[in-house]
Amino acid sequence: xxxxxxxxxxxxxxxxxxxxxxxxxxxxxxxxxxxxxxxxxxxxxxxxxxxxxxxxxxxxxxxxxxxxxxxxxxxxxxxxxxxxxxxxxxxxxxxxxxxxxxxxxxxxxxxxxxxxxxxxxxxxxxxxxxxxxxxxxxxxxxxxxxxxxxxxxxxxxxxxxxx
Numbered sequence: 001x002x003x004x005x006x007x008x009x010x011x012x013x014x015x016x017x018x019x020x021x022x023x024x025x026x027x028x029x030x031x032x033x034x035x036x037x038x039x040x041x042x043x044x045x046x047x048x049x050x051x052x053x054x055x056x057x058x059x060x061x062x063x064x065x066x067x068x069x070x071x072x073x074x075x076x077x078x079x080x081x082x083x084x085x086x087x088x089x090x091x092x093x094x095x096x097x098x099x100x101x102x103x104x105x106x107x108x109x110x111x112x113x114x115x116x117x118x119x120x121x122x123x124x125x126x127x128x129x130x131x132x133x134x135x136x137x138x139x140x141x142x143x144x145x146x147x148x149x150x151x152x153x154x155x156x157x158x159x160x161x162x163x
Contacts, residue, residue: 069131071123
């Protein structure tokens with residue numbers, strides 16, 4: 001009975017959410033859900049009430065979730081997404097992997113593990129640590145900050161920058 005926001009993008013399906021999702025499902029979740037066509041992902045992930053993110057595990061979404069300190073449920077489809085899922089769930093341990101075939105019970109159990117269990121608490125702790133490390137890296141004097149600064153200086157020395 002977890003409240004949720006679900007973005008169903010019209011450019012990814014041929015119909016609206018009422019045409020894709022069964023009416024009985026929509027009726028059952030109407031008091032605890034918000035289904036929309038678009039949402040500002042970074043703002044949503046940065047909201048303190050967000051406890052998890054069901055994602056396709058694209059690189060941008062993965063980074064945005066880490067930078068917001070939000071653990072993930074990864075359901076990849078193509079390209080780099082399966083690799084990102086592996087890092088999220090097995091290497092960094094900041095999320096859970098979804099199987100290729102998604103069954104109702106599996107979704108329910110996975111959401112419970114992330115939102116209510118000890119495992120989810122550990123993931124929240126680890127993703128918060130990664131968020132803090134990424135914030136330090138891009139801040140003044142951080143590793144990313146220094147590398148970008150050096151890159152700009154190299155461009156300038158090579159005479160490739162506009163005068």
